Amino acid sequence: MFDSRHIRTFHEVVRAGSYSAAARTLGYTQPAITQQMKALERSVGTPLFVRVGRRMRLTEAGEALERHAGVILERISAAQQQMSAITGLRAGRVRMCAFPSAGATIVPEALARLADGHPGIRVELQEAEPPDSMRRVADGECDVTLAFTYPGLHEQVPDELVEIPLMEDQLTVLLPTGHPMARRRAVKLAELADERWIAGCLRCRANFLHECAELGFAPDVAFTTDDILVVQSLVAEGLGIAMMPGLVLSFLVHRKVTGRALDPASRRQVSAYVLREHLDIPATALVLDELRTAAANRVGC
Template sequence: MFDSRHIKTFREVVQAGSYSGAARSLGYTQPAITQQMKALERDVGTPLFTRVGRRMRLTEAGEALARHADVILDSIADAQQQMDAITRLRSGRVRVCAFPSASATLIPEAMARLAAGHPGIRMELLEGEPPDSLRRLVRGECDITLAFTYPGLDEEVPDEVVEVRLFEDQLIVLLPTGHPLARRRAVKLADLADEHWIAGCLRCRANFLHECAEQGFAPDIAFTTDDNLVVQSLVAAGVGVAMMPALVLSFLCHQKVTGRALDPASRRQVSAYVLREHLRIPATALVLDELRTAAERRVGC
């Protein structure tokens, strides 16, 4: 591994034609130049200069290194500029893996704020449902994961992952317009025990079954889909009722469905997850801050 300071001094010796000339140009003493060149020759493993009378000549290895010195130093300078741009938040890339309703609500606002305040920071969006999205974080396929968890269901988070809590998302019951219980402000889950149900993603369905069991009944699930628009369309058509996070209704509200709070209230936790060591990366920390701000400003339906 070359020391860039030695390469810079070597280039100056080649251009000046002597150690003394390089010393004058760089403001060093001649012994300091000599010591650096000896150190570089030890790194290379072969002499770089030979003396012919009072003149210094490059060896074959010295000539080879001289041809690459400018490229090496230019590459280091470019790398330093890029590192400086990243640490000063003038450039950078952050890959965020999010579940669909977060992609439709939190991500657009965070992206817009980044574009306005830090146009050099690029956020790349991937979509994925937990727990797969958490596994993608650990595998290094993304830098931040947005995921949700439900109380009462065991969640395993690897030790190297940090959870940054964003907000609690209320669960609501989705009824077709005109349903008798739509006149209530809140609905007990047990009052819908005889209904047909539309179920969602695996994690949401597991929580739904858990809550129904807590209320003493097993729901009749008529249809299962991960597509929130399909869920609302099926409810609107009278195929069944559904339990849905309020976050979905903040951007997608079918005109023929009515959402009502659960009694007692039920919520899921929406969080950002990041590898512990990545919290020190400026661009990642910035995106986390923007996601917190977007979460605080979210608007319900």
């Protein structure tokens, strides 16, 4: 294994033509240069220089090493500059995974702040619902994932992940604007037992069925879709109603749809998840800070 310090010294000896000249340039003593060259020759297993009168000449091995020395030093310098940029938050890459309603609300605000303050950091965005999104970060397919959990479902989080709580997201019911309950500020789930329902992703559906069962009824699920825009369109046409996260209310696109909070309130926990060692990566830590800020701005909206 080469010592980069020895390679740098070797390169200067070749350029300067002697140990003494290299010593003056590098600020070493001549014996120190001699010791470094001996150590390098032991490392490669053969002499690199031979003396011809007062001058030093490269051996065949020395010529071969010199052909690579400049490239090696350039790559080390480039690597040092890149590491400095990453640790100084002038560069970096973070792979983020988010569920759709967070991807439409928390994530854009966080990324806009990040781009404004640290334009050299690149974030690659994926979309997935939990638990698949948690598996992705546990398997190394992404660096940060946004996921949600419901308090009544006793969901398992992979042991290797660290949870960073971001916000509580209050659940709402999407209703056609002409629905009798739409005139209320909040609705009771039990009062909607006879409605037709539109169910969402597997985890949301499980929580919805659980909450209905706790109230003693089984809902009539007429449609199932993960697409939030499809849910809104179905509700707008009076084909059913839906329990949806409060985050969705900020991007309702149908004038015929309104959202009403549940009474009593029902909430899910939105968190970021990372591998513990990723907390020490500057770019990842910065992304988490921006997600915290964006989530805090959503609380109470």
